[in-house]
Amino acid sequence: DGGITQSPKYLFRKEGQNVTLSCEQNLNHDAMYWYRQDPGQGLRLIYYSQIVNDFQKGDIAEGYSVSREKKESFPLTVTSAQKNPTAFYLCASREGAGEGYGYTFGSGTRLTVV
Amino acid sequence: AQKVTQAQTEISVVEKEDVTLDCVYETRDTTYYLFWYKQPPSGELVFLIRRNSFDEQNEISGRYSWNFQKSTSSFNFTITASQVVDSAVYFCALHSGAGSYQLTFGKGTKLSVIP
Numbered sequence: 001d002g003g004i005t006q007s008p009k010y011l012f013r014k015e016g017q018n019v020t021l022s023c024e025q026n027l028n029h030d031a032m033y034w035y036r037q038d039p040g041q042g043l044r045l046i047y048y049s050q051i052v053n054d055f056q057k058g059d060i061a062e063g064y065s066v067s068r069e070k071k072e073s074f075p076l077t078v079t080s081a082q083k084n085p086t087a088f089y090l091c092a093s094r095e096g097a098g099e100g101y102g103y104t105f106g107s108g109t110r111l112t113v114v
Numbered sequence: 115a116q117k118v119t120q121a122q123t124e125i126s127v128v129e130k131e132d133v134t135l136d137c138v139y140e141t142r143d144t145t146y147y148l149f150w151y152k153q154p155p156s157g158e159l160v161f162l163i164r165r166n167s168f169d170e171q172n173e174i175s176g177r178y179s180w181n182f183q184k185s186t187s188s189f190n191f192t193i194t195a196s197q198v199v200d201s202a203v204y205f206c207a208l209h210s211g212a213g214s215y216q217l218t219f220g221k222g223t224k225l226s227v228i229p
Contacts, residue, residue, distance in 0.1 A: 031215060040123070042221035043205070050215055058216070088157065100147045100209065102164050103217060108157040 002027045006091050006106035012114050013078070013085065021076045021109045023091035031094040032074040033103065036060060036087045043090065049074055078111065086113050116141045118208050120220035127196050128228050135191040135223045137206030143167075146210030148182065148189045149217065153203040165189065196227045 004025045013019045025032065034046040045058030049068040063082025068074055078085045088110050092103040117140040127133045139148065150162040163173060165182050173180045177194045193200055203224045207217040 033216065040221065043219045045216055048216060056215075090157075090159065092159075094215075100164065100166060102147075102149050102161050102207075102209075103151075103159070104161070105151075105159040110157075 004091055004093055004104055004106035006089075006109050008109060009107070011109055011111045013111060014114060016080045018077055018079050019111065021078070021089055021091075021111070023074045023076065023106060024072055025074075025091075025093045025104075025106075026072060027093055027095070027104060028071070029093035029095050029104070030071070031096070032068070033092045033094075034058075034064075034066065034074070034076045035090045035092065037090060037108075038087050046076065046089075085111055087111060116146075116208050116210055116218040118206050118218050118220035120204075120206055120223050122223045123221070124224045124226070126226045126228060129198060130195050132192060132194050133196055133225065135193075135204050135206075135225065137189045137191065137220060139187050139189065139206070139208045141208060141210040143210040146208060149207040149209070150180065150189075150191050151205045151207065153205065153222070155202070159205065162191075193225075196225075198227050198229055201225060201227045 007022045031050050033048040035043040044060050046064050047066040049055035055066050055068050065077045088108050090108045091106040094101045119138045146167045148165045151159040153159045170182050179192045181190045203222045205222045206220045209217050
């Protein structure tokens with residue numbers, strides 16, 4: 001079955017460490033997205049990518065970095081510059097960039113700073 | 115600019131009660147799409163429905179129904195005879211503008227169905 005796989009499900013980070021969250025899709029979707037979810041804040045866009053080797057900052061990109069070397073993969077690195085990284089991170093993809101295409105979401109990664 | 119408002123932060127109902135989740139949107143585009151997603155405790159957002167701005171027919175799917183009213187810019191979601199499995203966070207989202215590559219989400223409504 002096609003879908004989005006995020007790993008790991010839970011991740012613990014020490015202060016000052018960089019960590020990378022994995023997102024893989026086998027839906028052949030062009031666009032991929034990373035969202036951060038905090039209680040009561042809804043979903044906030046971190047980065048998105050419409051095609052391979054191209055990506056754009058979202059609303060809260062500071063302290064994060066991404067790459068899109070393959071269509072199937074869109075990893076997110078949470079750097080030490082992100083001062084409050086504890087959150088739930090969701091990866092999503094869209095079949096196309098035009099209007100009307102909804103998102104398919106992964107099951108998320110819960111990141112905790114220890 | 116686009117905006118989605120879900121004024122109800124949390125709702126609690128007793129099982130078998132009906133419940134309506136409100137969604138109000140703002141956009142200047144004449145063509146746009148509205149979505150509802152369900153986020154159960156497991157975390158993954160599950161697609162429920164998509165509606166385009168030219169189709170104002172209400173939709174029913176089992177116990178779920180959606181009321182789209184352009185006159186009030188609302189796209190409300192009703193669950194009839196609620197069940198414990200309906201307990202989740204529900205998000206309303208908007209996609210508008212031919213050049214836009216992202217959905218605009220509301221902040222979500224947490225629904226708790228009490229047995």
